[in-house]
Amino acid sequence: MERVDHLAHERNKSEFDVDAMKIVWAGSPHAFELSDRISKLVASDPGFRKDNRTMLSRKDLFKNTLRKAAYAWKTIVDLHLSEEEAAKLRFYVDEPAYTDLHWGMFVPAIKGQGTDEQQQKWLPLAYKMQIIGCYAQTELGHGSNVQGLETTATFDPQTDEFIIHSPTLTSSKWWPGGLGKVATHAIAYARLIVGGRDYGVNGFIVQLRSLEDHSPLPGITVGDIGMKFGNGAYNTMDNGVLQFDHVRIPRDQMLMRVSQVTREGKYKQSDVPRQLVYGTMVYVRQTIVADASCALSRAVCIATRYSAVRRQFGSQNGGPETQVIDYKTQQSRLFPLLASAYAFRFIGEWLKWLYTDVTQRLQANDFSTLPEAHACTAGLKSLTTTATADGIEECRKLCGGHGYLCSSGLPELFAVYVPACTYEGDNTVLLLQVARFLMKTVSQLGVKKPVGTIGYMTRVDHLMQCRCGVQRAEDWLNPSALLEAFEARAARMSVACAQNLSNFDNPEEGFAELSADLVEAAVAHCQLIIVSKFIEKLQQEIPGKGVKQQLEVLCNIYTLFLLHKHQGDFLSTGCITPKHASLANDQLRSLYSQVRPNAIALVDAFNYTDHFLGSILGCYDGNVYPKLYEAAWEDPLNDSVVPDGYHQYIRPLLKQQIRTARL
Numbered sequence: 001m002e003r004v005d006h007l008a009h010e011r012n013k014s015e016f017d018v019d020a021m022k023i024v025w026a027g028s029p030h031a032f033e034l035s036d037r038i039s040k041l042v043a044s045d046p047g048f049r050k051d052n053r054t055m056l057s058r059k060d061l062f063k064n065t066l067r068k069a070a071y072a073w074k075t076i077v078d079l080h081l082s083e084e085e086a087a088k089l090r091f092y093v094d095e096p097a098y099t100d101l102h103w104g105m106f107v108p109a110i111k112g113q114g115t116d117e118q119q120q121k122w123l124p125l126a127y128k129m130q131i132i133g134c135y136a137q138t139e140l141g142h143g144s145n146v147q148g149l150e151t152t153a154t155f156d157p158q159t160d161e162f163i164i165h166s167p168t169l170t171s172s173k174w175w176p177g178g179l180g181k182v183a184t185h186a187i188a189y190a191r192l193i194v195g196g197r198d199y200g201v202n203g204f205i206v207q208l209r210s211l212e213d214h215s216p217l218p219g220i221t222v223g224d225i226g227m228k229f230g231n232g233a234y235n236t237m238d239n240g241v242l243q244f245d246h247v248r249i250p251r252d253q254m255l256m257r258v259s260q261v262t263r264e265g266k267y268k269q270s271d272v273p274r275q276l277v278y279g280t281m282v283y284v285r286q287t288i289v290a291d292a293s294c295a296l297s298r299a300v301c302i303a304t305r306y307s308a309v310r311r312q313f314g315s316q317n318g319g320p321e322t323q324v325i326d327y328k329t330q331q332s333r334l335f336p337l338l339a340s341a342y343a344f345r346f347i348g349e350w351l352k353w354l355y356t357d358v359t360q361r362l363q364a365n366d367f368s369t370l371p372e373a374h375a376c377t378a379g380l381k382s383l384t385t386t387a388t389a390d391g392i393e394e395c396r397k398l399c400g401g402h403g404y405l406c407s408s409g410l411p412e413l414f415a416v417y418v419p420a421c422t423y424e425g426d427n428t429v430l431l432l433q434v435a436r437f438l439m440k441t442v443s444q445l446g447v448k449k450p451v452g453t454i455g456y457m458t459r460v461d462h463l464m465q466c467r468c469g470v471q472r473a474e475d476w477l478n479p480s481a482l483l484e485a486f487e488a489r490a491a492r493m494s495v496a497c498a499q500n501l502s503n504f505d506n507p508e509e510g511f512a513e514l515s516a517d518l519v520e521a522a523v524a525h526c527q528l529i530i531v532s533k534f535i536e537k538l539q540q541e542i543p544g545k546g547v548k549q550q551l552e553v554l555c556n557i558y559t560l561f562l563l564h565k566h567q568g569d570f571l572s573t574g575c576i577t578p579k580h581a582s583l584a585n586d587q588l589r590s591l592y593s594q595v596r597p598n599a600i601a602l603v604d605a606f607n608y609t610d611h612f613l614g615s616i617l618g619c620y621d622g623n624v625y626p627k628l629y630e631a632a633w634e635d636p637l638n639d640s641v642v643p644d645g646y647h648q649y650i651r652p653l654l655k656q657q658i659r660t661a662r663l
C-alpha cells in the first residue's frame, strides 16, 4: 500500500534546500553520508528493536541490553566497521550500556593519563574488548568534591604493589556505569599514599572480575545500585557499588602520566599540571555538549511534527481546525528550542575544535589554554544540558496529553537525558568553576591580557559604559548590536561580582556568600560564547539555496529569545532600556512567522529515522492517530479483555457494594 505523507503540504512550503541543510547539520558531506548509512543500517535490523523497552522488567531489560551490545559488537566486527562507523552505530542503537563507559571513559582515561608503555599494554586489550572497563571515581560520600575521595592506594615497597582499600562505608565506589554487572576492570580513583604521605587523588587500573568465570576477584565486593528514574530509560545501565578490601595491584597499574612512584618508593611529579588527572572529565564534558544537540533536536523534531499534525479549535465554516503550530504561544515555546538545537550543534562542533587544539598544545607542553578549556567545557556542559533537559520536558508539554504516553518517546528521552545535569559534574558546581575563572580574569585585568572566549574583557572599559544603539525592531538583526549587548551584560555582571567580592576580607567566604550571583554571571558568560560562535559560523560560506538565511533566522531567534528570557539582567545592568527590550520582543515575533513555513523542513534536516526517534508523534509521515490506536492494543494490559486480578480484587468489591446498597 502506498504510504501517505500527511506532512507533505508542510514540506512543500519550505523555502530552502533541505538536503544542503542536512550536510550543514551533519558537519560535512562525509559526516552526512556516514550518519545516513549507519542510521539506516541500525533501523533496518530487527536485532536493534527498541520499542518494547519501557515494558520489560529490569532483569529482562538488562539482559536485552547485553544482547544488543554483543550484537552491535558482532556487527562492527563482521562488517569491518571503522572506529568512526562503530561509534555511530552505538549512537544509533540508542541504548545506554556499559560500552558507553568502556569507549567513552575507560579508553580515554588510559589514553590521557597512561604512559606510552601503559597504553601499549592496555589499549589493544580494550580495543578488542578482551577486557571491559569502567570509570570508578564517585563514592557514596563524595562525587562533586573529588579531592574528598576516601579510597586509598598505599604503596608497599616490599612487594612493589599498591594496596587498594575502602576504609569506610562512604568510600564505597557508587554510581560508575558498567561497574555493577559487567566491567572486568576499572580505572579506580584513590588517594595515593607513599611512605605515609598523602599525594592526593590518582587513577589506578584494577581488575575486578575473573576473565574466566566473571566472579569478583578476592577482596572485591561489587553489585548494582538499583533502579533509577523512569521506565526503561537509564535502567539499561548497571551503575554499580564497589568495595575494596586490601586489594593488591602491581605498581605499574598506577596511571603514571601526571605523577609516578618509583620502585624505591619515591613520588615524582611530571612537568604537566596536576589538573590533568581530571583530563578524562574534560574530554567527556566536551562530548556531552556535542550530544546535547542530538537529544534536544530529537525532542524538537517530535514536537514540531506533532504540532503540525495536531489541530485544536478555530474551525471556520466547518473547515479544519487550527494546527496547533500556528498558535503564537506554541511558536514562542517551540521555535526557541528549535533554534537552541542548531546553536548547540554548532557550539558542540566548536568545542570539539577547542578540545583538539588544547590536546595538541598539551602534547607540546603548552598548558596556557588549559584553564580556558576547563572553563568552556564545564560551563557549556552545564548550560547545554540544563537547557536540553528543560527543553525535552517542554516538548512533552507541547505535545499535550499524548506527549505523556511512552509511545511519544519523550518520557524515556527525558528520563535518559536528565542525569546529564548531574553526571560528569553537577551543573551548579561546574558553573562555580566558570565563576572562579571569571573572577580570576577580572582580578588580573591590566596584568594579563584576556584571550579567546574571555577576550571581550580587553574592552571592559567600553563595555561598562556603552549604550545600546537599537532604534527600530529590525536593528536587533544586526549581529554587532546583539554581540555588544551580550558582551556588556556578561562583563558588567562579572565586574559587579568582583566588586562585591572585594568587600569581603576572606575571599573564600565572599565567594560562598555571593555564589548565587556568581552562577548568574557564569551563565551570562557561557550564553555569550554560544551566541558569538553561532554568529561566527554564519560569517562562513554556507552553500545551498536559502540555507544561510534560515540559519540567520535561527541565530536571531536564539539570541533574542535569551535576551527576552534574561531581560532582568540586561535591564538591571543598564545594557538596554525597556524600549529596547520591547523592540527585541517585536522582532522575535516577526522571526517566528518567518520560521513557521520552514519548521518541518528544519527538523527533517536532522535526518532522523523513525527508529531513532522512537516516537509515534514524531513519525516522518505524520500518520499519528492510526499508529497511536494500534499501539494501545499492543500493550500487555490488553492481552486479555478481563484483567488478571479481576476475580481476586474487582469482583469481590463489586459484590460487596451491591450488598451494602441493599442494607
Ligand SMILES: CCCCCCCCCCCCCCCCCC(=O)SCCNC(=O)CCNC(=O)[C@H](O)C(C)(C)COP(=O)(O)OP(=O)(O)OC[C@H]1O[C@@H](n2cnc3c(N)ncnc32)[C@H](O)[C@@H]1OP(=O)(O)O
Residues within 6 Å of the ligand: 087, 090, 091, 092, 100, 101, 103, 104, 105, 135, 137, 138, 143, 144, 145, 146, 147, 177, 275, 276, 278, 279, 281, 282, 284, 287, 288, 370, 371, 374, 422, 423, 424, 425, 426, 429, 433, 436, 440
Ligand atoms: C553512543 C556512543 C557513545 C560513544 C562515546 C561517547 C562518550 C559519552 C560518554 C558517555 C555518556 C555519559 C555517561 C555517563 C558518564 C558519567 C560519568 C561520570 O559522572 S564520572 C564522575 C564525574 N565527576 C565529576 O565531574 C566531579 C566534579 N568535580 C570536579 O571536577 C572537581 O572536584 C572540581 C573541579 C569541582 C573541583 O576540583 P578541585 O581539585 O577541588 O579544584 P579547585 O576548585 O580547588 O581548583 C583548583 C584549580 O584546578 C582547576 N581545575 C579544576 N578542574 C580542572 C580540569 N578538569 N581541568 C583543568 N583545570 C581544572 C581550577 O580551575 C583551579 O585552577 P586555578 O584557579 O588554581 O587556576
Ligand SMILES: Cc1cc2nc3c(=O)[nH]c(=O)nc-3n(C[C@H](O)[C@H](O)[C@H](O)COP(=O)(O)OP(=O)(O)OC[C@H]3O[C@@H](n4cnc5c(N)ncnc54)[C@H](O)[C@@H]3O)c2cc1C
Residues within 6 Å of the ligand: 101, 135, 136, 137, 138, 141, 142, 143, 144, 145, 174, 175, 176, 177, 234, 239, 419, 422, 423, 424, 425, 426, 427, 428, 429, 432
Ligand atoms: C546516571 C549517572 C551516571 C553516573 N556515572 C558515573 C560513572 O560512570 N563514574 C563515576 O565515577 N561517577 C558517575 N556518576 C556520579 C556523578 O558524577 C556524580 O553524581 C556527580 O558528579 C554529582 O556529584 P554528587 O552526586 O556528589 O552530588 P552532590 O555534590 O552531593 O550534589 C548535591 C547538591 O549539592 C550541590 N552542591 C555540591 N557542592 C556544592 C558547592 N560547592 N557549592 C554549591 N552547591 C554545591 C549541588 O549543586 C547539588 O544540588 C554518575 C551519576 C549519575 C546520576
